Every structure is written in C-alpha cells, then in structure tokens.
Amino acid sequence: MNEITLDVNGTPHKVAVEDTTLLLDALRRRVGVTSAREGCGVGACGACTVLAEGRSVSSCLAVAVRYDGTPLTTADGLPEDDPVVSSFVDSDAMQCGYCIPGFVLMTKELLSENPSPNDEEVSDHLEGNICRCATYPEIIKAVRLAAKRSAT
C-alpha cells in the first residue's frame, strides 16, 4: 500500500492506495467524489474526466499514485456560478446528466486554452466524450454561451 495525498478541489485527502489503484476508484471510494463516473472504462467516453493541473485526464486509465500531490479538479468542485456550469444549466444541456461532469471539465480545459473556439474546435475538443441522450446540440450551445460568459 502507498500513502498518498489527493489534492481535490483544493482540499488534501490522505488516502491509502495499491500500486495499481485507478485514480477513478481512489476518488470515488476513498475520497467520496461521485461526479467522476465510470462509463466505457477505456478512455473513450469521458465520463471519468478530471483535471490534473488544468489538463484533462481519463481517471479510468490513470493510476492514483501518479497524482500524489497534484492539484485535481472534479466537476463537483466548481461553483454554481462558474460560467461553464451555469451555461450548461441555462442551455438545458443535459437529460440524465451522467456524462455532463466530463463535458463540463473538457469545456473548462478548452476555454482555458482557446477562449473563443469555433464550432469545429469545440467538436474536436469534445470528440472523446459521449452522451447517450444525444444532447449534443445543447452541449455545443452551452460551450458557446460559456465562452461568452467567460469573456465578460
């Protein structure tokens, strides 16, 4: 076992993990974060997305020990008035919502790199996230709105 500190949304959590414990499992079972979800398990759907130092990571493919002390952001750590969160809510960009934390975090990363993406750039960045309700048109609208709100 390894004693590591997972720095989640600014709060340090000391947790014990095996060499092979996935970051997703450490976050859900040891820290209690439930906004990162398992979907496909192979990095293709984005439901397990977290940000590590602002960069998106599929936590289902990442071992927890690699993230000892790394600042992590999960969707539940974002405030309700975060421009991306509020834009997804105001755009009705969800039905069941299972995939939405991943879309929100990918959008945070996109806008931090490219504050005014065109639709193709939005699609390119979100292409690895899958929504089974197919709310994609509203998700694209939400990203456009979030770009506007982030700029003001």
Added chain:
Amino acid sequence: MSAGRVHRPETLEEATALLGELDDVMVYGGGTAIQILRKQGLLFTEDYVDIAGIPGLRDLTVTDDDITIGTLVPLRRVETDPRTRRLVPVAAAAYGQAANPRVRNTASAGGNIAHGDYRLDPPTALVVLDATVHLASAAGSREVAVREFFTDFQETDVRHGEMITAITVPRQPDGSRSSFVKMRSLSENDWPCASAAVLAVPEDGFVEIRMGLGAVAPTTVYLAFDVTPDMDEQQAVEAALDIADSVMDPIADIRGSASYKARLGRVAVEQAVRSSLKELSRD
C-alpha cells in the same frame, strides 16, 4: 491492474537494470494502452517498470537540426507545442489525430511507438521525417532509424532489457510542405481504417514525395519517389497510388474489409499528395 507488480525506479540505470533482470516485464509510461489492454484481458505482464520518477524523460529539446521528444512527453504536447507546430508540422498534425484530446494528455510519445500497432498515427509522420529512436539498456544505449523500428505485426525492434528514452525528429526541410490524412470508418477518435502522412520536398526542379501509410499493412509503411519536372499533379498522384498499391495489404476487421481499407488508403494518399503539392505550388 489487480495482478502485476509495479517498480518505481528513480534513475535510468535502476530502470534498465530491472528491465534486464525481470523476465516478463513492461515499461509503464503514460499507461493508457496498458490499462486498456489489461481491461480487455489481452495483457498479462507480471512486472511493470514505472518510469515517471526518472528525471529528463519529459523534456522536449530543440537544436538547429532537430527536435528531441523525451519518451514521456505526452502526445498532446507534440501536437500543441509551438516549436513542434513550426518545425515539424506533419508530426504535430499526426500526433493531434490520435485517440481524443484527453487520452493524448496522458499517452506518451515513447509508449505510442513501443505499442507498435500498425494503425498508429504518429509513426506515419515519424517515418517521413526520418526520425531516430533512442533506446537504453543496462549494456548501454543505441539508436534505431524509425523506418527500421516497426519490424512486423505488433512487433518493434525494442529488445528485452531495453526501453525507449527519446525520439529525435529532424526539422522539416526548408521549403517542404506536408499533409496528414486520416480516414475513419467508425467514430472520430477511433483507429483509422487508413491514414497517410506526406512530405513533399522540392529540390532542383524535382519534388521528393515521402509517404508514411498507416493501417493498410501489418506495419507502418514508408515509401518515397521523385516527381520529375515533366510530371503534372495528376501524374504525381497516379505515381503515388501505383507505389502505394504495391504495398497495401490491409487486415480486415470491424473497420472494414481489406478491399475497403485499400480503397480508402488510396483516397488518403491522393488527398495528402494533392494537398502537399498544392501548397508547394502556392509558394
């Protein structure tokens, strides 16, 4: 990864010693392919050597002649770093089409080629750029031309006890133009059913066309020919298709039959050659 021991060396010497001593061992780099293959029940390696703690393996260094990409540099950094975009644009383009942006943040440049899959995007660019792979073992280091690196279906020239430390990529020649085209039959971020990286290098009225083909044969394929001054664009495309046809040997799978992939391979070659030559003619 319920089974499997993980070793975490802090120096290259410790890592190569472990790789030499252990029998059934694999380097753990970005870990994305290893995790997927383990979950799919396709990988049962006993020991993993996690190289994340070794200094220097994440460096991206530029000289007057080339760029050296440390083995742990994420694919997305090759895609987005302003230096790679400027100096080796065909590599930036190909790296930027692998998987999805999130997986590219974690997957490593060295692990990508170590995987050795015939459908990988980055090797198509590395072969046209004549990159060199740096390998280290307890016995020392050696270099292998990437054009010799992919030896057979899912096989590379990495020997037991060795690990990739870096990839050196020569800068694209002055005045050259390039294109990377990826054809997908399933989702946007899936493996290609055919891909082509093309570099067009003008010299004394001739244009050398270098082509790296992915997914249309059991390994990445490298081909080159000269467009002579008397050939127009259409003749250059036909020459490219003839030479590409001679090596195409696609593997049928859920992404298409062998004939479908060969057909799309021709489309990828034609698009990439035309695009590169059109850009050259604008210069």
